[in-house]
Amino acid sequence: MTDAAASPGLRARLLIDCSDRPGIVAAVSGLLARHGGNIVESDQHSTGAADGHFFMRMVVDLDAGPTETPEAAAERLRASFAVEVAGRFGMRWRLTLVQNRPRIAVLASREPHALMEMLWRWQRDELGGADIAFVVSNHPDHRGVVERFGLNYHHVPATRANREEAEDAILALLDGACDVVVLARYMQILTGGFLGRVGLPVINIHHSFLPAFAGAEPYRRASDRGVKIVGATAHYVTEELDAGPIIEQDVVRVDHRSSVPDMVRLGADVERMVLGRAVRWHAEDKVIEHGGKTVVF
Structure with a gap:
C-alpha cells in the first residue's frame, strides 16, 4: 500500500536537499524520534562525498497529543525542525501532511x-x-x-x-x-x-x-x-x-x-x-x- 493510500491522518512526507556532509541522516532521524515520529519510508541520494549535494524523502507517522490537530502536530514538528536541523545544515525542505490532497x-x-x-x-x-x-x-x-x-x-x-x-x-x-x-x-x-x-x-x-x-x-x-x-x-x-x-x-x-x-x-x-x-x-x-x-x- 502506498503512503498516499494508507493515510492514518497523521502521516507526513518530508523532503530535504542540502550540501552533503556527515550527520544529516542522524540529525533528521534523531529529531523525528524525539517528537515520537515513526519513519515508514526513507530514500536518499548524494551526488558525491566531496562537494556533493544530498537529497532525502521520508514518510513519517507523526505523534500528536490527545487534543492536538494534525496541522498543529505538523506545525510543532516544523518549528523544531527549522531551528534544530534545517538551519544547522542549510537545508531546503518541506513537510506536508498526506491528508492534505493537492x-x-x-x-x-x-x-x-x-x-x-x-x-x-x-x-x-x-x-x-x-x-x-x-x-x-x-x-x-x-x-x-x-x-x-x-x-x-x-x-x-x-x-x-x-x-x-x-x-x-x-x-x-x-x-x-x-x-x-x-x-x-x-x-x-x-x-x-x-x-x-x-x-x-x-x-x-x-x-x-x-x-x-x-x-x-x-x-x-x-x-x-x-x-x-x-x-x-x-x-x-x-x-x-x-x-x-x-x-x-x-x-x-x-x-x-x-x-x-x-x-x-x-x-x-x-x-x-x-x-x-x-x-x-x-x-x-x-x-x-x-x-x-x-x-x-
Missing part, C-alpha cells in the same frame, strides 16, 4: 487524450492522492465530458491578440483554488509574466521530437526522416520554452511500416502515460528540483 487545475485545448487520462485517473484516485479542482480550455469542445465527471469547465478563449486578457482570467481562476497546474496539451504559450505571477508549479507534456521537429506537423516530418522511436517528455514549465526540469520520459519503437497516423496514435498513448506518472509523482512529493534537473524518488 488540488490540480488542468488546462487543455482540442486534443483530448491527455485531458481524458487526467480525468480517468482522478476518478480512480490514481493521481497520487490529488484532486482535480477544475478544467480550463481555450476551446468549448470538452465541456460536456468534463461536466459529466462533476467538474467545472471554464472556457477562456486565448489568441495572440487577447493573450494578456486570457492569462489574467486564468490567474483569477487559479488564485487560491489549486496547488499545481497541469497543461494537458494546452496549445498556448504561457508568457513569462504569467509564470512569474502564478506562484505554482506548472507541469507540461509534449512529444520528444523537440527540438529536431518543433512546430507544425512534427510526426509527418519525423516520418519523412525515418525516425525509429516516438516519445514524450513531462517537465516543469519555465520561461525557456520546453526546457524546464524533466520529471519523466518514455518512448515506443516505430519502423518503416508505421504510418503518420500510427505514429500520432502511439505518441498520444505515451504522452498519456508519461503525464500521468509525472503528476502522480509530483503529488506524492517524490520530485525535488535542483540545478535545472530533478531527483525523482
Whole structure:
C-alpha cells in the first residue's frame, strides 16, 4: 500500500536537499524520534562525498497529543525542525501532511487524450492522492465530458491578440483554488509574466521530437526522416520554452511500416502515460528540483 493510500491522518512526507556532509541522516532521524515520529519510508541520494549535494524523502507517522490537530502536530514538528536541523545544515525542505490532497487545475485545448487520462485517473484516485479542482480550455469542445465527471469547465478563449486578457482570467481562476497546474496539451504559450505571477508549479507534456521537429506537423516530418522511436517528455514549465526540469520520459519503437497516423496514435498513448506518472509523482512529493534537473524518488 502506498503512503498516499494508507493515510492514518497523521502521516507526513518530508523532503530535504542540502550540501552533503556527515550527520544529516542522524540529525533528521534523531529529531523525528524525539517528537515520537515513526519513519515508514526513507530514500536518499548524494551526488558525491566531496562537494556533493544530498537529497532525502521520508514518510513519517507523526505523534500528536490527545487534543492536538494534525496541522498543529505538523506545525510543532516544523518549528523544531527549522531551528534544530534545517538551519544547522542549510537545508531546503518541506513537510506536508498526506491528508492534505493537492488540488490540480488542468488546462487543455482540442486534443483530448491527455485531458481524458487526467480525468480517468482522478476518478480512480490514481493521481497520487490529488484532486482535480477544475478544467480550463481555450476551446468549448470538452465541456460536456468534463461536466459529466462533476467538474467545472471554464472556457477562456486565448489568441495572440487577447493573450494578456486570457492569462489574467486564468490567474483569477487559479488564485487560491489549486496547488499545481497541469497543461494537458494546452496549445498556448504561457508568457513569462504569467509564470512569474502564478506562484505554482506548472507541469507540461509534449512529444520528444523537440527540438529536431518543433512546430507544425512534427510526426509527418519525423516520418519523412525515418525516425525509429516516438516519445514524450513531462517537465516543469519555465520561461525557456520546453526546457524546464524533466520529471519523466518514455518512448515506443516505430519502423518503416508505421504510418503518420500510427505514429500520432502511439505518441498520444505515451504522452498519456508519461503525464500521468509525472503528476502522480509530483503529488506524492517524490520530485525535488535542483540545478535545472530533478531527483525523482
